[in-house]
Amino acid sequence: DTEVTQTPKHLVMGMTNKKSLKCEQHMGHRAMYWYKQKAKKPPELMFVYSYEKLSINESVPSRFSPECPNSSLLNLHLHALQPEDSALYLCASSPARGTAVYGYTFGSGTRLTVV
Amino acid sequence: GEDVEQSLFLSVREGDSSVINCTYTDSSSTYLYWYKQEPGAGLQLLTYIFSNMDMKQDQRLTVLLNKKDKHLSLRIADTQTGDSAIYFCAENTGNQFYFGTGTSLTVIP
Numbered sequence: 001d002t003e004v005t006q007t008p009k010h011l012v013m014g015m016t017n018k019k020s021l022k023c024e025q026h027m028g029h030r031a032m033y034w035y036k037q038k039a040k041k042p043p044e045l046m047f048v049y050s051y052e053k054l055s056i057n058e059s060v061p062s063r064f065s066p067e068c069p070n071s072s073l074l075n076l077h078l079h080a081l082q083p084e085d086s087a088l089y090l091c092a093s094s095p096a097r098g099t100a101v102y103g104y105t106f107g108s109g110t111r112l113t114v115v
Numbered sequence: 116g117e118d119v120e121q122s123l124f125l126s127v128r129e130g131d132s133s134v135i136n137c138t139y140t141d142s143s144s145t146y147l148y149w150y151k152q153e154p155g156a157g158l159q160l161l162t163y164i165f166s167n168m169d170m171k172q173d174q175r176l177t178v179l180l181n182k183k184d185k186h187l188s189l190r191i192a193d194t195q196t197g198d199s200a201i202y203f204c205a206e207n208t209g210n211q212f213y214f215g216t217g218t219s220l221t222v223i224p
Contacts, residue, residue: 088155
């Protein structure tokens with residue numbers, strides 16, 4: 001298995017809702033990443049997990065809460081989002097942080113719309 | 116690291132060659148990458164080049180690296196309509212990836 005799987009593919013949520021994005025990989029990668037991507041822009045790093053521990057939080061608002069329950073799973077819990085949080089949320093993984101010789105493997109993303 | 120520049124748009128006719136350019140900033144970057152993103156999809160790694168190389172060829176793709184000028188290019192030979200997408204270069208500084216601003220390639224039939 002050489003894929004990063006993200007669910008759901010599309011999500012519409014209200015500003016008072018609580019929802020979660022899920023990311024899964026079975027490549028044995030020990031670094032996992034959340035990126036946010038607005039239309040026609042490059043991905044922006046949000047969080048980095050290394051060996052299931054949060055190692056980078058790029059000053060992301062607390063309405064985004066990441067969780068790494070085990071080495072294969074990465075979640076992003078969403079609460080009280082704003083319309084400007086609407087974007088494509090991408091998950092990626094690499095063998096370990098800083099050793100991504102072959103690049104990161106990206107999932108196909110969750111298209112989030114906040115209404 | 117953070118200012119990886121690309122031209123925003125490129126339009127070519129089907130069958131012609133496309134050249135997408137990228138200027139990166141960190142001379143210590145060990146690997147440089149090209150990713151392709153089709154509409155509504157994630158990023159697909161196309162190819163990468165190690166910083167001690169100046170050229171890499173992979174079927175229709177040719178990557179050229181000018182380390183002195185910190186310039187990276189991707190040439191797509193015999194461009195097809197399926198090549199229409201946004202192309203991002205990226206540099207790996209060891210700690211983090213930095214993506215370029217992206218080039219939207221349109222292939223005209």
